[in-house]
Amino acid sequence: xxxxxxxxxxxxxxxxxxxxxxxxxxxxxxxxxxxxxxxxxxxxxxxxxxxxxxxxxxxxxxxxxxxxxxxxxxxxxxxxxxxxxxxxxxxxxxxxxxxxxxxxxxxxxxxxxxxxxxxxxxxxxxxxxxxxxxxxxxxxxxxxxxxxxxxxxxxxxxxxxxxxxxxxxxxxxxxxxxxxxxxxxxxxxxxxxxxxxxxxxxxxxxxxxxxxxxxxxxxxxxxxxxxxxxxxxxxxxxxxxxxxxxxxxxxxxxxxxxxxxxxxxxxxxxxxxxxxxxxxxxxxxxxxxxxxxxxxxxxxxxxxxxxxxxxxxxxxxxxxxxxxxxxxxxxxxxxxxxxxxxxxxxxxxxxxxxxxxxxxxxxxxxxxxxxxxxxxxxxxxxxxxxxx
Amino acid sequence: xxxxxxxxxxxxxxxxxxxxxxxxxxxxxxxxxxxxxxxxxxxxxxxxxxxxxxxxxxxxxxxxxxxxxxxxxxxxxxxxxxxxxxxxxxxxxxxxxxxxxxxxxxxxxxxxxxxxxxxxxxxxxxxxxxxxxxxxxxxxxxxxxxxxxxxxxxxxxxxxxxxxxxxx
Amino acid sequence: xxxxxxxxxxxxxxxxxxxxxxxxxxxxxxxxxxxxxxxxxxxxxxxxxxxxxxxxxxxxxxxxxxxxxxxxxxxxxxxxxxxxxxxxxxxxxxxxxxxxxxxxxxxxxxxxxxxxxxxxxxxxxxxxxxxxxxxxxxxxxxxxxxxxxxxxxxxxxxxxxxxxxxxxxxxxxxxxxxxxxxxxxxxxxxxxxxxxxxxxxxxxxxxxxxxxxxxxxxxxxxxxxxxxxxxxxxxxxxxxxxxxxxxxxxxxxxxxxxxxxxxxxxxxxxxxxxxxxxxxxxxxxxxxxxxxxxxxxxxxxxxxxxxxxxxxxxxxxxxxxxxxxxxxxxxxxxxxxxxxxxxxxxxxxxxxxxxxxxxxxxxxxxxxxxxxxxxxxxxxxxxxxxxx
Numbered sequence: 001x002x003x004x005x006x007x008x009x010x011x012x013x014x015x016x017x018x019x020x021x022x023x024x025x026x027x028x029x030x031x032x033x034x035x036x037x038x039x040x041x042x043x044x045x046x047x048x049x050x051x052x053x054x055x056x057x058x059x060x061x062x063x064x065x066x067x068x069x070x071x072x073x074x075x076x077x078x079x080x081x082x083x084x085x086x087x088x089x090x091x092x093x094x095x096x097x098x099x100x101x102x103x104x105x106x107x108x109x110x111x112x113x114x115x116x117x118x119x120x121x122x123x124x125x126x127x128x129x130x131x132x133x134x135x136x137x138x139x140x141x142x143x144x145x146x147x148x149x150x151x152x153x154x155x156x157x158x159x160x161x162x163x164x165x166x167x168x169x170x171x172x173x174x175x176x177x178x179x180x181x182x183x184x185x186x187x188x189x190x191x192x193x194x195x196x197x198x199x200x201x202x203x204x205x206x207x208x209x210x211x212x213x214x215x216x217x218x219x220x221x222x223x224x225x226x227x228x229x230x231x232x233x234x235x236x237x238x239x240x241x242x243x244x245x246x247x248x249x250x251x252x253x254x255x256x257x258x259x260x261x262x263x264x265x266x267x268x269x270x271x272x273x274x275x276x277x278x279x280x281x282x283x284x285x286x287x288x289x290x291x292x293x294x295x296x297x298x299x300x301x302x303x304x305x306x307x308x309x310x311x312x313x314x315x316x317x318x319x320x321x322x323x324x325x326x327x328x329x330x331x332x333x334x335x336x337x338x339x340x341x342x343x344x345x346x347x348x349x350x351x352x353x354x355x356x357x358x359x360x361x362x363x364x365x366x367x368x369x370x371x372x373x374x375x376x377x378x379x380x381x382x383x384x385x386x387x388x
Numbered sequence: 389x390x391x392x393x394x395x396x397x398x399x400x401x402x403x404x405x406x407x408x409x410x411x412x413x414x415x416x417x418x419x420x421x422x423x424x425x426x427x428x429x430x431x432x433x434x435x436x437x438x439x440x441x442x443x444x445x446x447x448x449x450x451x452x453x454x455x456x457x458x459x460x461x462x463x464x465x466x467x468x469x470x471x472x473x474x475x476x477x478x479x480x481x482x483x484x485x486x487x488x489x490x491x492x493x494x495x496x497x498x499x500x501x502x503x504x505x506x507x508x509x510x511x512x513x514x515x516x517x518x519x520x521x522x523x524x525x526x527x528x529x530x531x532x533x534x535x536x537x538x539x540x541x542x543x544x545x546x547x548x549x550x551x552x553x554x555x556x
Numbered sequence: 557x558x559x560x561x562x563x564x565x566x567x568x569x570x571x572x573x574x575x576x577x578x579x580x581x582x583x584x585x586x587x588x589x590x591x592x593x594x595x596x597x598x599x600x601x602x603x604x605x606x607x608x609x610x611x612x613x614x615x616x617x618x619x620x621x622x623x624x625x626x627x628x629x630x631x632x633x634x635x636x637x638x639x640x641x642x643x644x645x646x647x648x649x650x651x652x653x654x655x656x657x658x659x660x661x662x663x664x665x666x667x668x669x670x671x672x673x674x675x676x677x678x679x680x681x682x683x684x685x686x687x688x689x690x691x692x693x694x695x696x697x698x699x700x701x702x703x704x705x706x707x708x709x710x711x712x713x714x715x716x717x718x719x720x721x722x723x724x725x726x727x728x729x730x731x732x733x734x735x736x737x738x739x740x741x742x743x744x745x746x747x748x749x750x751x752x753x754x755x756x757x758x759x760x761x762x763x764x765x766x767x768x769x770x771x772x773x774x775x776x777x778x779x780x781x782x783x784x785x786x787x788x789x790x791x792x793x794x795x796x797x798x799x800x801x802x803x804x805x806x807x808x809x810x811x812x813x814x815x816x817x818x819x820x821x822x823x824x825x826x827x828x829x830x831x832x833x834x835x836x837x838x839x840x841x842x843x844x845x846x847x848x849x850x851x852x853x854x855x856x857x858x859x860x861x862x863x864x865x866x867x868x869x870x871x872x873x874x875x876x877x878x879x880x881x882x883x884x885x886x887x888x889x890x891x892x893x894x895x896x897x898x899x900x901x902x903x904x905x906x907x908x909x910x911x912x913x914x915x916x917x918x919x920x921x922x923x924x925x926x927x928x929x930x931x932x933x934x935x936x937x938x939x940x941x942x943x944x
Contacts, residue, residue: 023427029460036465044465057618060422062611062685063641066932067803070462076818079800079936080647081639083621088636092651099657100559101796101826112425121419125618129416130579239635242625257632265660373622375635392912393594396737397586398571398771399578411577415676416616424689434690454807456691462802482712482810484704486757490696491678498758501701503806513807516692529712548694 005097006222006229007381009039009215010342014177015330017114019209024059024112027211029071032108035213036073040225041104043073047215048102050074052081053089053109053334057122060115072108072213085367086212086338087377091235093216103218109335110211119207127372132244140204142371144196146249147286151198153250153300154293158198160304161285162189165202167313168282168321172328174354179208179330189285203285208330212338214345230345233362233380234268236261240374247374252287255294255366258378262364263296266380271296272318275380276360277347279340281368282325288312291366292320295378314357322347322355337367341379348383429457432471438545440537444509446470453510476535477556478504481514485524498524504533504553520552532556559826562656563783563790564649564942566595566776567903571737572891575673576770580615581627583772584669587896588629591665591774595786602776603661605630607637608648608668610894610931613682616674628667628774641686642842642931643798643938644668645773645898650796650940652777662779669772670893679768686933688803700765704757706810706934707847711759713811714862718759722750723868724846725763728882731875732889734915737900739769739891750846764846769891773899775906791909794924795829795941797822805933816855816928816937823926823939824857832857836941837922838908839879840901842930843886852928853881855937880918883908898929902940909944 011034013019013027022030036043043050050072054064061067065081068074082089086109093105116122123139150156163186172181184202192200222229238257241247259271268274280295282288289303297318298306306312312320323329323343326336344363346352361384368376405411426434429445433456436443444455445468452463453472460467483502487495500519505512519527521536533553543549568590570576570583578586584607592599607628612620621637628635638644638651645668652666672679683699710716725745732741745763753763783790799818801808820832829835841852850864858879859867867873873881884890884904887897905925907913924943930936 020425021427023425023430026427026429026459033465042465044463055619056612056685057418057420060420060424060685061689062613062682063639063932065640065800066686066935067688069800070458070802070804071460073462073465074800075462075802076799076815078798078819078822079640080651080798083619083637083639092636092638095654095658095660098659099654101654101657115422115424117421117423118419122618125418125420125616126622128623129616130414133416134414237634237636238632239622239625239630241631242622253632258634261634369619369622373619375622375625393568393590393736396569396571397578397590398573398576398583398737400571400573401575401577418613418616418618422689426690430690454804456804458804462804481806482705482709484701484708484757484760485755486698486701486704487754488698488700488756490681490684490698492680494754501695501697501705503705503810513804516695516697516806518695529708546694547691 003098004219005094005216005232007214007345008217008222008226008229009035010345011035011038012177012212012342013210015179015208015210015332017179017208019114024110025071028108028110031211031213032072035215039215041215043106047073047104047106049078049096049105051089051093051105051107053084053086054081055083055334057125058116058333072106085369085375085377086335087365087367087379088237090214090341090379091237091377094232094235097216097218103221105216107214107216109338111332111335112209113207113333114209123371139371140196143284144199147198147284149249150286150290155301156289156304158190159186160307161203161289162186163307164282164285164288165189165327168325168327171314171322172324175324175329178324178328180206180328181324199284205283205326205331208332210332212335212342214338214341228349228383230348231382233382234262234266235379237377244372251300252290252294254374254376255291258376259295262378262380268380275362275364277319277322277357278364279323279343280320280366281336282321282327283331283368283370288320295366319357322357334369337365337377340365340367344381348381429459433457434545437547437549438543442474442476442506444472444474446472453508454513455506455509455515474506474508478506478533480529480531480533481505482529483519483527500524500527517550518552521554560657560659561780561792562653562777563792564775564906565778565783565787565790566591567906568594569737569773569900569903570771572739572769572771572893574739574767574769580624580669580671583671583770584624584627584667587772587774588665588667591776595776597776599629601663602629602665603663604634604655605665606648606652606655608644608895610641610644610670611682613685614670614672614675614679624669629665640931640936640938642894643929643936644895646902646927646929646938646940647798648899649775649902650798650938653793653796656777656779662782664777665774666777667772667774668895668899670896671770672768672893673770700757700760702934703845704760707759709810710847710851716865719747720865720869721847721850722747724849725750725888727874728843728886728888731883731916732885735885735890738885738889739767741885741889760845766844766887766892769893771891771893771896773896773903775903789910789944791906791942791944793940794943795823795827797939799937801935803933805935810934812861813851813855813937815935816852816930817857819937819939820856823941827941829941836924836926838883838905838918838925839881840884840904840927841881842898842928843882843888844892846888849882852930856926856928875918883916883918901927905942909942
């Protein structure tokens with residue numbers, strides 16, 4: 001059996017560099033309460049299954065799923081943790097509903113990056129223990145290497161990447177939940193301290209804390225619960241080579257495949273025309289360009305020009321990262337994708353306030369898990385649709 | 389299937405293989421350090437421990453008083469209503485006599501971890517802590533115990549501000 | 557409501573050994589390849605891959621799912637990892653089930669792997685980090701504590717004798733002598749051996765416990781129309797269930813696993829099972845410790861509370877008894893590479909229900925079996941019902 005699935009509730013906390021006044025349980029609870037209120041459901045009674053997204057070494061606790069059910073309302077109910085991008089968690093919830101085993105599923109993701117004191121070392125712990133880790137280098141070098149290759153292969157320039165940073169940080173000024181809104185010029189990005197050539201400090205999104213919860217529902221339930229359900233038209237995800245040595249470095253193949261899968265489901269042939277706006281991972285400035293091309297919005301090598309020409313500005317024909325993206329909101333680690341989803345949902349509902357785009361129908365959210373992975377997931381959302 | 393397949397992969401390495409240098413390996417120490425925000429509920433719990441007190445919380449809807457404190461009741465998903473100072477006495481709910489360390493070294497005297505249901509919680513709920521000043525053979529489920537605190541100047545706002553529980 | 561039918565059409569596993577030469581990737585590969593070969597499929601034909609593996613701290617790799625992706629066939633494919641601690645081994649096929657039942661995919665490869673031996677000086681040490689970082693870890697808990705306390709509570713509540721519990725260890729280790737992959741199979745072990753083994757954490761003795769192990773298992777799941785085409789005797793997934801209790805384990809009475817009961821009811825409901833004691837012919841409950849088998853049998857509603865030890869003493873749970881339990885030899889006999897151990901039980905049902913379990917074959921042509929895994933802080937139950 002296959003049935004349509006919609007997002008009927010969204011809740012999130014503000015995204016900020018420190019959240020010392022609340023524990024991770026309390027920050028999750030806040031987002032959950034908001035989401036359930038938005039959806040009009042009581043989790044103890046109405047939510048059938050709970051999906052959380054977390055990694056042990058980010059939380060500092062093994063088997064982190066132990067600590068999850070209480071604060072999302074999932075006590076003595078089906079709960080699972082997906083160590084993946086938040087959109088992998090969303091896809092899981094989607095499949096649970098589509099399969100018929102659940103009608104309403106809550107998805108949670110959060111970041112307490114501020115609590116991880118040795119973040120680069122933890123990230124390095126994800127690298128191959130025999131072949132790569134002994135190099136003992138800050139893993140941001142992987143992004144630097146990829147950017148070098150990407151610029152060389154695509155013809156994109158550092159200036160074009162810097163324009164992405166300027167655009168997204170300026171967009172974030174209109175997002176009250178964002179941490180790093182700033183009036184910044186491309187110049188400032190190029191002149192900032194070099195971290196891992198060609199990435200400067202400003203090319204790299206800084207971490208923030210925060211939590212997001214989304215409530216998904218099967219079609220008939222969704223229509224009952226919400227006046228404006230946001231339909232999941234398509235979802236796709238893919239892993240490329242995990243090994244640094246054998247992966248493709250210029251193109252984001254995981255994004256190409258994830259996009260294709262989501263578009264196939266959504267019946268989208270021409271993303272540039274059929275998708276109105278997008279929230280795409282911009283963990284590092286060049287990633288927005290690389291992902292735009294991989295997701296089929298333009299040809300390889302064109303995204304830099306599109307950015308310079310203002311195509312991806314708020315007023316352009318394909319606004320990208322109107323919320324501020326990771327660069328503007330702050331990077332929420334694996335929860336970034338759910339922040340992107342929340343931003344898309346708010347736009348499609350007409351609830352984006354000062355950031356509202358006029359007359360949007362279909363949006364795309366895409367998340368990437370960051371270095372050293374080649375793992376990404378995409379979801380196409382629309383405020384039109386559903387079978388009946 | 390296992391009737392159909394004859395050979396299963398998997399090469400068993402022995403300690404000798406390592407000592408004789410037949411197997412190459414490399415080592416890595418993770419550098420994973422965290423500073424977890426205690427938040428409102430556990431922040432208060434630790435502050436009270438420093439004062440030599442146990443604190444719990446009460447949910448009026450579910451009519452329960454629990455420890456360790458939490459900001460919300462996981463049963464009804466509402467915020468908790470009240471803080472409740474609890475006595476530092478309780479009853480042993482379950483326990484073990486552990487003769488090995490975490491890396492499997494044998495101990496002469498057992499460590500005695502226990503779940504101690506704290507008086508005043510409703511329905512009775514517990515915390516984990518250690519028992520001491522008791523003969524291991526005498527420990528029983530249902531035994532009444534009392535917290536033994538570190539002197540006030542040594543307390544830091546930690547579960548270790550209680551040294552252990554001992555029989556009343 | 558009619559759900560899309562999904563079957564297991566292939567299975568493979570490595571030997572379960574104390575310390576494998578193979579890396580985690582290689583173990584995953586061996587199991588996956590075997591499963592694919594079993595049903596004459598190539599990796600190209602697989603639509604998606606699901607991986608289950610327990611704490612990253614064992615293998616010593618953060619984002620372990622990403623690291624193991626290529627070994628599990630997750631290259632340029634939709635790939636996700638699911639994680640519910642020890643329950644993962646039975647959750648992974650459930651995760652795979654709704655990948656297929658959702659209608660998104662037709663063929664799914666499910667892989668579970670564990671390489672616990674990487675953790676030095678002893679993998680037990682990794683378990684320290686499963687306890688609450690603020691309220692419990694400072695006490696320096698080791699994993700045996702929590703099992704011993706649960707076992708004590710169980711024995712005390714029902715007035716059980718150690719002998720009746722130890723019988724489970726004897727049964728399973730003897731059963732495992734017939735399993736070609738087993739680490740601790742022993743056809744000659746006696747009750748005295750178990751009762752005389754050194755006390756680790758009273759009441760737990762050394763032969764009550766399953767050991768640290770490396771290993772991997774894989775299954776191939778297929779949608780009905782594909783299963784009927786490629787398999788002579790597909791084993792259908794008839795019911796799935798999973799449930800997670802509160803993280804406040806010290807606030808619960810550990811004598812009964814209500815989360816296993818909830819998961820079992822969910823699975824039995826889906827499978828249309830109203831009288832499990834009559835309709836289930838084989839049970840593979842999770843048995844990391846001997847008393848856990850009994851605890852879980854009661855949670856699975858196969859015996860009254862406190863009555864499973866008596867049934868064991870009467871021989872009901874022997875391979876030729878009325879309700880064979882752990883004919884594979886279980887974790888106590890075959891070994892406990894956490895996530896792979898759970899999947900081993902599902903694989904066992906696959907072979908048993910097809911009449912291919914060789915010397916372990918349960919007589920009488922069993923038609924339906926239940927496998928269950930458990931984990932976290934005595935918290936999660938994952939249940940799967942399979943039938944032919």
